[in-house]
């Protein structure tokens with residue numbers, strides 16, 4: 037069992053062979069006490085085998101192999117239950133492609149001292165993106181405006197995927213009810229955290245476009261997000277009317 041102040045960084049992977057070793061090395065250098073859990077969905081490019089090699093070389097690196105690509109949300113849910121069962125006190129989400137800077141992890145963890153969930157935010161003062169194509173920036177900014185309007189939440193980067201949870205936060209969120217598969221998983225968990233009356237803080241981050249491989253963003257992921265966010269907004273407004 038790990039101590040309450042122990043940190044695990046969960047990295048979901050699908051075809052990230054060219055990126056994984058560097059990001060794991062950078063995490064271990066930025067916070068040497070942190071553990072890393074790679075959750076691989078049977079990547080055809082051999083990412084899972086590479087993760088096994090990294091785990092064999094470092095006792096703080098672990099791998100969860102899943103049988104097929106089942107979405108970012110499902111991968112994180114599997115990673116969360118693995119981490120909670122082993123007693124980690126802080127659980128971090130991070131992309132494998134180097135978009136999230138491991139060197140900014142100490143700032144996220146520091147903010148977790150006064151919040152229940154910390155989101156690394158691109159769209160607040162001090163936050164920025166580097167080398168992102170214009171259409172991706174427009175999509176992300178638009179998605180966050182849409183989310184804020186539909187849900188009436190005070191967050192500027194609810195879709196951001198660089199974040200740190202206290203273990204107690206995850207324990208309170210009824211994760212067994214979460215069915216968000218794609219990137220709307222991020223909004224889903226932020227919304228659940230706020231609705232549970234917990235504190236969400238945003239800290240500025242620099243998001244850097246990946247050097248290798250490609251994004252797994254798809255029309256299906258965008259559609260799921262639009263429909264789910266609209267549905268949650270209607271649900272919450274109806275609930276407010278009934279009160």
Ligand SMILES: Nc1nc2c(ncn2[C@@H]2O[C@H](COP(=O)(O)OP(=O)(O)O[C@H]3O[C@H](CO)[C@@H](O)[C@H](O)[C@@H]3O)[C@@H](O)[C@H]2O)c(=O)[nH]1
Nearest residue numbers: 048049050077106107108111131132195197219251252253
């Ligand atoms: N295991 C697993 N991993 C996945 C899957 N889909 C994506 N991933 C992994 O999840 C991470 C993010 O996926 P990308 O495809 O690189 O995302 P992006 O387009 O750069 O994502 C941006 O938008 C997301 C949604 O808002 C954000 O979550 C993310 O932080 C970033 O801002 C990567 O490590 C990728 O390999 C999946 O089905 N299974």
